[in-house]
Amino acid sequence: MGDFLKLVQNENMKIYRRLRTWIMFGLTALLTIMFGVLFSLEGGSTVLSAWDVISQLFFLYFLATIFSVIVASDIVAGEFTWGTIKLLLIRPWTRTKVLLSKLIAVLLFTIALTVVFMIAAMAISFLLFHKESSDIFAQGDSPLRYIMESLLYKYIDLVVITVFSFMISTVFRSGGIAIGLSMFILFTGNIFTMLFSPARYSWAKYVLFVNMDLGQYMGQGAIIPAAGMSLAFSSWILAAYVLLFLVISWIVFKKRDVAA
Amino acid sequence: MQKKTVVQIKGVSKKIGSKTLIDNLTLDIPAGQVFGFLGPNGAGKTTTIRMMVGLMSITQGDILIQGSSIKDEFEQAISHVGAIVENPEMYKFLTGYQNLLHYARMSPGVTEQRIMEAVERVGMQHRIHDKVKTYSLGMRQRLGVAQAILHKPKLLILDEPTNGLDPQGIRELRDYLRELSREEGTTVFVSSHLLSEMELMCDTVAVIQQGRLIDIKELKSGDSENELHEIAFEVNDPQRAKAIIGEGRIEENRLIVNAKRESTPEINAKLVMSGISVFGIYTVKHSLEDQFLEITGGGHIG
Numbered sequence: 220m221g222d223f224l225k226l227v228q229n230e231n232m233k234i235y236r237r238l239r240t241w242i243m244f245g246l247t248a249l250l251t252i253m254f255g256v257l258f259s260l261e262g263g264s265t266v267l268s269a270w271d272v273i274s275q276l277f278f279l280y281f282l283a284t285i286f287s288v289i290v291a292s293d294i295v296a297g298e299f300t301w302g303t304i305k306l307l308l309i310r311p312w313t314r315t316k317v318l319l320s321k322l323i324a325v326l327l328f329t330i331a332l333t334v335v336f337m338i339a340a341m342a343i344s345f346l347l348f349h350k351e352s353s354d355i356f357a358q359g360d361s362p363l364r365y366i367m368e369s370l371l372y373k374y375i376d377l378v379v380i381t382v383f384s385f386m387i388s389t390v391f392r393s394g395g396i397a398i399g400l401s402m403f404i405l406f407t408g409n410i411f412t413m414l415f416s417p418a419r420y421s422w423a424k425y426v427l428f429v430n431m432d433l434g435q436y437m438g439q440g441a442i443i444p445a446a447g448m449s450l451a452f453s454s455w456i457l458a459a460y461v462l463l464f465l466v467i468s469w470i471v472f473k474k475r476d477v478a479a
Numbered sequence: 480m481q482k483k484t485v486v487q488i489k490g491v492s493k494k495i496g497s498k499t500l501i502d503n504l505t506l507d508i509p510a511g512q513v514f515g516f517l518g519p520n521g522a523g524k525t526t527t528i529r530m531m532v533g534l535m536s537i538t539q540g541d542i543l544i545q546g547s548s549i550k551d552e553f554e555q556a557i558s559h560v561g562a563i564v565e566n567p568e569m570y571k572f573l574t575g576y577q578n579l580l581h582y583a584r585m586s587p588g589v590t591e592q593r594i595m596e597a598v599e600r601v602g603m604q605h606r607i608h609d610k611v612k613t614y615s616l617g618m619r620q621r622l623g624v625a626q627a628i629l630h631k632p633k634l635l636i637l638d639e640p641t642n643g644l645d646p647q648g649i650r651e652l653r654d655y656l657r658e659l660s661r662e663e664g665t666t667v668f669v670s671s672h673l674l675s676e677m678e679l680m681c682d683t684v685a686v687i688q689q690g691r692l693i694d695i696k697e698l699k700s701g702d703s704e705n706e707l708h709e710i711a712f713e714v715n716d717p718q719r720a721k722a723i724i725g726e727g728r729i730e731e732n733r734l735i736v737n738a739k740r741e742s743t744p745e746i747n748a749k750l751v752m753s754g755i756s757v758f759g760i761y762t763v764k765h766s767l768e769d770q771f772l773e774i775t776g777g778g779h780i781g
Contacts, residue, residue, distance in 0.1 A: 225584040232581065237572050302568030306626065309532045310585035311558040477534040 230324030255343030270362035292397030491540035515681035561632035567623020586630035713759035
C-alpha cells in the first residue's frame with residue numbers, strides 16, 4: 220500500500236528539519252577545514268602533499284561517527300520520548316516497514332555526513348598544500364586508491380557502531396543509553412584489543428571490538444594478524460554482528476506493546 | 480443485523496503476566512454513532528483502545544474493523560481508522576502543516592488540498608505554518624483532530640480527548656465530533672471518565688469496569704411513554720400539594736412525583752384547581768453520573 224519512499228522522506232524531514240542536524244554538518248566541515256589550516260600554519264605545506272594531509276585529517280572522522288550515533292540513538296527512542304510513536308504506528312504500514320524506513324534514513328545521513336567530511340578534507344588539502352611528492356605514499360602507489368580504501372573501512376566501522384546505537388535506541392527507547400553505550404564501544408575497543416589480544420586468546424577473534432578496524436589489514440606495514448584473522452574473516456564477523464543487531468531491533472520493535 | 484457495525488470486538492482478553500487487564504470483552508460498535516466508552520480510571524479503556532489500533536497485542540480474541548482483523552490484516556484494518564490516543568503529541572520542531580504532511584504521506588490519496596480542508600475544518604488556517612512548540616494545548620488538540628480526519632476515516636477513535644482542555648476547548652471538540660458524525664457519517668468511538676461530557680456527546684455508552692463490560696446504554700433514545708419519571712412541581716405550598724396528590728416527596732419548595740409523562744397535565748390541573756400556585760414543572764433527569772455510580776457501585780479501582 221502506498222509508496223514506501225514517502226516513509227523515508229518523512230524520516231528525512233524529521234532529521235533535516237532540526238537545527239542540530241545542520242550544526243553537526245557545520246561542525247564536521249568547520250573542524251576539518253580548521254585542522255587543515257592549522258597543519259599549513261605549522262609549516263606543513265613544505266613537508267606534506269595534499270594526499271598526506273587528507274590521510275592525517277582522517278583522525279577527525281570520529282566526529283562523523285559520533286554524530287551518526289546521535290542521530291541513530293534518537294530516531295526510534297525520540298518517537299517514544301515525544302509520544303509521537305502512537306500516531307506513527309497507527310498508519311497503514313506495518314512496523315517492519317516503519318523501522319526499515321528509519322534505518323534507511325539513518326544510513327542516508329551517515330553517507331551525507333561522510334561526503335561532507337570528504338569534500339571539506341579534500342578542498343582544504345588541495346587548496347593549501349601543493350607539494351608534489353609524498354613522504355607517506357611510496358612512488359607508484361595511488362594515494363587516491365589508498366585514501367578511498369581506508370575511508371571505506373572507516374565508514375564500515377561507523378556503520379557498525381551506528382547500527383549498534385540504532386538497536387539500543389529501539390530496545391531501551393532511550394537515546395541517552397544508546398549514545399552512552401555506543402561511545403563506550405567506540406573508545407574502549409582499542410583497550411579491549413590490547414588486553415585480550417587474539418594472538419593470546421583464541422576466542423577473542425570473534426569479539427566485535429577486535430574486528431571493527433578493517434584498516435588493520437592494509438598495506439605492507441600491517442601487523443601480522445592473529446591466527447585465522449583476515450580481511451574476509453573480519454568482514455564476515457562484522458556482517459554477522461550487524462545482522463544480529465538488526466534482527467534484535469526488528470523483533471523488539473515488532474513485538475513491543477506501546478503503553479506509555 | 481438491523482444496523483451496520485464498524486467494529487466488532489470479539490471475546491478480547493489482555494493479560495500481562497498473571498494480571499488480566501481485559502477479560503473476554505465483546506462489543507459491537509454500530510456505524511454512524513458517537514459511541515462512548517465509559518469507566519473509572521484503571522478499568523481498561525485505554526488498553527482496549529490500544530488493542531483496537533494495534534499498539535498493543537491481543538492475548539485472546541480478535542478485533543475486526545470493517546471486517547478486517549487488526550491482528551492479521553493490520554494495514555487493511557487500520558486504514559479505516561483515525562485516532563488520537565491520549566494527548567495528541569506532535570513533532571514540536573516541525574510546523575503544524577509539516578506534521579500533517581507527515582501523516583498525509585502515510586495514507587494513500589491524501590492531497591495537499593485535503594490537508595488544507597482538514598486544517599480549515601478545525602479552524603487552524605492562521606497558525607498552521609507556525610512551529611508546533613508555539614501552540615497552546617487547545618491548538619495542539621485541534622491539530623490532533625486534523626491529523627485524525629485527514630484520510631476521511633470511517634472510524635474515529637479518541638482516547639480521553641478532553642484531558643487537560645479548558646471548557647471552551649472541550650466544547651469545540653464536542654461540536655467537531657457531532658458535526659463529523661452528522662455530516663460525514665463518521666463513527667466516533669470516544670473514551671472518557673468524565674461522565675457529564677459523555678452525556679453531552681454520545682448516542683450510546685458502554686460502561687466498563689475492571690476489564691469487563693458492565694452495561695450498554697442508549698442515551699439519545701426517545702423517552703418511552705410508559706416509563707415512570709420523576710417530575711418536579713415547583714409550588715408555593717409543597718405540604719398541601721403533597722396532601723392533594725397523595726404521593727411524592729418534598730425537596731425544598733418542590734414536590735417530586737413519580738409518574739408517567741402523559742399524566743403531568745392532570746397533576747398540574749389538580750394542583751391549580753386546589754388553588755396551589757405552580758411556578759414550574761420539569762422532569763428530573765437522572766444524570767448518567769448517578770446511573771454510572773449505581774452500576775459501578777461507587778467505582779472501586781482494583
